[in-house]
Amino acid sequence: MPALQRTEARTRARLLQVHGYRIDLDLTRGETVFGCTTVIRFGSAEAGAATFLDLRPQTLRRAVLNGTELDPAALDGNRLPLTGLLAENELLLETDQNYSSTGEGLHRYTDPADGEVYLYATCGPDLAPLVFPCFDQPDLKAPLAIAATAPAGWTVLGNGAGKQVAEGRWEFEPTLPISTYLFTVVAGPLHSVYSEHDGIPLGLHGRRALAADLDREAVELFEVTRASFDRLHELFDQRYPFGRYDQAFVPEFNWGAMENPGCVVFAEEMLFHSAPTEAERAGRAMVVAHEMAHMWFGDLVTLRWWDDIWLNESFAEYLGFRVAAEATRFTNSWSGFAVKRKGWGYDADQRVTTHPIAANGLESVAEAMSNFDGISYAKGAAALRQLVAWLGDEAFFAGINEHFARHRFGNAELAEFLDVLAESSGRDVHGWAESWLRTSGVDTLRVQVAYQDGGERIASAELVPTGSRPHLVGLGVFDLADDGRPVLRESFEVEVGPGRPTALPQLAGAPAPALLLPNFGDLSWAKVRLDQTSWRTVAAALSRFEDPLTRAVLWEHARDLTRDGELPPSAYLDLVAAHLPGEPVDAIVEAVLTFGRLRLLPYLAPAERPAAEARLASAARELLARPEADQGLRQAALKSAVENASGPEQLAELEQWLAEGAYGQELSAALRWAALLRLTVHGVIGAERIAVELAADPGVTATEGAARARAALSGAEDKERAWQSLFDPASGLSNAQLTATAQGFWQSGSEQLQDAYLERYFAEIPAAGGRGDIVARSLGSHLFPAGRSTPEAVALAERTLAEGELTPVLRRVLADQLDDLARAARIRG
Numbered sequence: 001m002p003a004l005q006r007t008e009a010r011t012r013a014r015l016l017q018v019h020g021y022r023i024d025l026d027l028t029r030g031e032t033v034f035g036c037t038t039v040i041r042f043g044s045a046e047a048g049a050a051t052f053l054d055l056r057p058q059t060l061r062r063a064v065l066n067g068t069e070l071d072p073a074a075l076d077g078n079r080l081p082l083t084g085l086l087a088e089n090e091l092l093l094e095t096d097q098n099y100s101s102t103g104e105g106l107h108r109y110t111d112p113a114d115g116e117v118y119l120y121a122t123c124g125p126d127l128a129p130l131v132f133p134c135f136d137q138p139d140l141k142a143p144l145a146i147a148a149t150a151p152a153g154w155t156v157l158g159n160g161a162g163k164q165v166a167e168g169r170w171e172f173e174p175t176l177p178i179s180t181y182l183f184t185v186v187a188g189p190l191h192s193v194y195s196e197h198d199g200i201p202l203g204l205h206g207r208r209a210l211a212a213d214l215d216r217e218a219v220e221l222f223e224v225t226r227a228s229f230d231r232l233h234e235l236f237d238q239r240y241p242f243g244r245y246d247q248a249f250v251p252e253f254n255w256g257a258m259e260n261p262g263c264v265v266f267a268e269e270m271l272f273h274s275a276p277t278e279a280e281r282a283g284r285a286m287v288v289a290h291e292m293a294h295m296w297f298g299d300l301v302t303l304r305w306w307d308d309i310w311l312n313e314s315f316a317e318y319l320g321f322r323v324a325a326e327a328t329r330f331t332n333s334w335s336g337f338a339v340k341r342k343g344w345g346y347d348a349d350q351r352v353t354t355h356p357i358a359a360n361g362l363e364s365v366a367e368a369m370s371n372f373d374g375i376s377y378a379k380g381a382a383a384l385r386q387l388v389a390w391l392g393d394e395a396f397f398a399g400i401n402e403h404f405a406r407h408r409f410g411n412a413e414l415a416e417f418l419d420v421l422a423e424s425s426g427r428d429v430h431g432w433a434e435s436w437l438r439t440s441g442v443d444t445l446r447v448q449v450a451y452q453d454g455g456e457r458i459a460s461a462e463l464v465p466t467g468s469r470p471h472l473v474g475l476g477v478f479d480l481a482d483d484g485r486p487v488l489r490e491s492f493e494v495e496v497g498p499g500r501p502t503a504l505p506q507l508a509g510a511p512a513p514a515l516l517l518p519n520f521g522d523l524s525w526a527k528v529r530l531d532q533t534s535w536r537t538v539a540a541a542l543s544r545f546e547d548p549l550t551r552a553v554l555w556e557h558a559r560d561l562t563r564d565g566e567l568p569p570s571a572y573l574d575l576v577a578a579h580l581p582g583e584p585v586d587a588i589v590e591a592v593l594t595f596g597r598l599r600l601l602p603y604l605a606p607a608e609r610p611a612a613e614a615r616l617a618s619a620a621r622e623l624l625a626r627p628e629a630d631q632g633l634r635q636a637a638l639k640s641a642v643e644n645a646s647g648p649e650q651l652a653e654l655e656q657w658l659a660e661g662a663y664g665q666e667l668s669a670a671l672r673w674a675a676l677l678r679l680t681v682h683g684v685i686g687a688e689r690i691a692v693e694l695a696a697d698p699g700v701t702a703t704e705g706a707a708r709a710r711a712a713l714s715g716a717e718d719k720e721r722a723w724q725s726l727f728d729p730a731s732g733l734s735n736a737q738l739t740a741t742a743q744g745f746w747q748s749g750s751e752q753l754q755d756a757y758l759e760r761y762f763a764e765i766p767a768a769g770g771r772g773d774i775v776a777r778s779l780g781s782h783l784f785p786a787g788r789s790t791p792e793a794v795a796l797a798e799r800t801l802a803e804g805e806l807t808p809v810l811r812r813v814l815a816d817q818l819d820d821l822a823r824a825a826r827i828r829g
């Protein structure tokens with residue numbers, strides 16, 4: 001089934017003008033298919049011309065072009081040839097379409113708690129034909145008029161305003177012109193809460209079983225939604241154009257959220273069934289603002305082709321963090337960006353698979369899918385932050401507003417974006433883009449200091465960059481107070497040219513500082529390397545810096561040194577032991593403990609891991625023992641104390657926590673299942689106990705938790721059963737269950753058993769590509785043997801990449817995993 005190529009899209013865009021779609025869905029036809037009747041009106045620039053329509057039906061029942069019946073057998077893969085076009089055309093399609101269990105197309109979910117059914121459509125980037133036949137490319141925009149027949153008692157949401165016109169019959173007003181990948185419907189016996197702000201009708205929706213969560217969270221969700229609208233309306237000349245603004249929280253969603261105009265869809269985990277940390281709340285506020293920013297960047301003005309996804313994602317990501325920091329109570333959002341989100345991007349930018357932020361020349365949608373990564377999001381946003389620092393707000397937003405005015409309800413690409421910014425600022429934005437957007441990799445900023453007066457004073461200091469980009473960076477100069485606390489003496493900004501040492505005359509003759517910190521304020525995208533004195537200060541006083549953003553930058557620096565093999569894993573654990581228990585920001589605590597558990601453990605030989613786990617757990621317990629630690633910190637620490645619990649004493653304590661709660665609180669469902677997983681891994685409990693716990697509270701968390709725990713049973717038969725369910729396409733696991741099973745698999749089993757599955761993994765994984773990108777991504781990442789950091793495993797992975805027949809997405813996922821595995825094997829030595 002060929003993915004659309006850029007050249008084909010270009011040809012079709014020149015030929016066609018799509019005037020509108022009428023999409024009528026029948027959601028009452030049972031569990032496997034839904035009916036779809038689509039009418040497309042479109043013009044052709046050339047009479048008699050030929051083109052094709054994209055569709056992936058279960059059955060094409062009927063196709064009628066300008067009154068003439070077409071032969072359904074003409075359907076070729078996912079394309080229906082159309083010939084003899086008139087200047088104006090009408091095309092009618094009647095199709096049966098399959099429901100999805102992988103979140104691709106129209107996903108159907110049965111709630112294990114009450115048997116209710118919920119549906120939602122995901123169409124990006126090229127999945128719309130799984131729901132309705134269309135010309136599926138971003139630059140053929142058209143109004144969509146949606147209608148649906150649904151079971152009685154359901155609510156149906158779509159892009160734009162709709163209502164129930166008769167029992168079970170829903171009709172929506174046509175939207176403004178939008179791209180097909182932005183279509184959605186959400187349907188089921190939804191629980192809804194409504195409000196209004198500044199003339200915009202607002203709605204929040206979720207499963208009925210989550211009604212209490214939705215009602216509780218509605219206050220903050222509406223607050224963040226209103227504040228984000230207000231801030232974006234201050235920044236942009238163009239008001240929000242799409243009418244209603246619904247936000248629906250859905251089960252088994254593959255991404256954080258999706259920016260469908262008028263009807264944003266979120267992973268329902270963001271309703272926080274378990275008590276969230278402050279970092280999770282801040283993260284959600286950022287996502288709410290991110291999706292809203294897409295209403296302008298992405299929905300109003302859309303990329304012309306998928307190689308420009310950064311235009312959508314970097315911008316939404318930048319504004320997501322900025323609006324959260326400026327307009328909501330989450331004023332520390334940039335610290336979360338520095339310590340967590342940027343690490344995702346730095347890792348991606350240092351793998352062999354890295355690519356420029358913009359215009360990578362990807363020809364097919366399938367390849368472009370691989371680039372929904374830390375570079376398109378985190379690095380792109382960091383680059384925009386650097387650009388704004390360099391141009392100033394006024395010129396930046398003048399350019400952006402001109403961009404919206406020129407291309408509203410249309411499409412644009414990189415060149416057009418740069419043109420408006422160059423005009424509004426009068427700066428060499430094209431030159432900046434060459435070095436920032438069309439290159440890959442991370443520059444390093446190194447401080448070099450020479451002293452005089454026996455080390456009392458600085459003789460000279462310079463900032464030495466490696467790499468190809470100019471940077472505008474802050475430099476922080478710190479002294480130590482009498483009690484050993486670092487105090488900021490001064491900070492200033494420096495423009496560093498590409499690859500040239502830049503003298504810092506501000507510091508000549510100044511008293512020797514305790515720390516010179518490049519990239520102070522985190523305005524740029526760069527690794528930093530400190531002089532020896534500065535690093536000693538960090539090691540001694542990391543938790544005592546007052547500014548959370550500075551601590552975030554320093555923890556990221558320590559992580560980077562560890563990944564590069566310049567700081568031994570044991571030294572990183574020393575930092576954790578010394579400074580994490582005193583850290584008050586839960587975003588930092590979470591990021592450090594997550595890195596410790598997921599990345600640092602594979603840097604150690606298996607025999608050394610239990611001791612490292614114990615050190616992580618101890619730091620978490622010390623945090624829990626602090627009387628002033630707030631709720632969010634406690635959640636983050638408790639999670640780590642559970643996940644890293646080892647040894648008979650700590651495992652016995654887990655049983656106690658399950659029975660009586662921990663530190664005065666009942667364990668949330670997610671923590672309960674994390675504890676049960678840990679007990680399963682260590683052979684304390686077995687299949688029977690898992691079944692009893694699942695029966696006691698059969699919700700989403702439990703279903704996935706039980707799947708994860710069952711895969712972690714260590715018996716040979718248990719392992720084989722889990723393996724079969726992962727690799728047999730007929731096993732019917734949903735995307736969420738598949739991922740949970742994959743996550744549990746390697747957590748137990750004898751060395752010998754694991755070796756056997758290691759071989760099988762690399763033999764069987766290529767075939768998973770044929771099961772679609774979501775399954776491939778899940779098995780390629782969550783089931784990848786990341787903990788087996790041995791030369792043998794590296795060799796097996798290398799052979800699969802060299803010889804295996806792999807889809808673009810699977811190839812990319814495996815190459816990323818191999819890069820991390822090889823890095824771990826090198827550090828482990």
Ligand SMILES: [Zn+2]
Nearest residue numbers: 290294313316
């Ligand atoms: Zn986005």
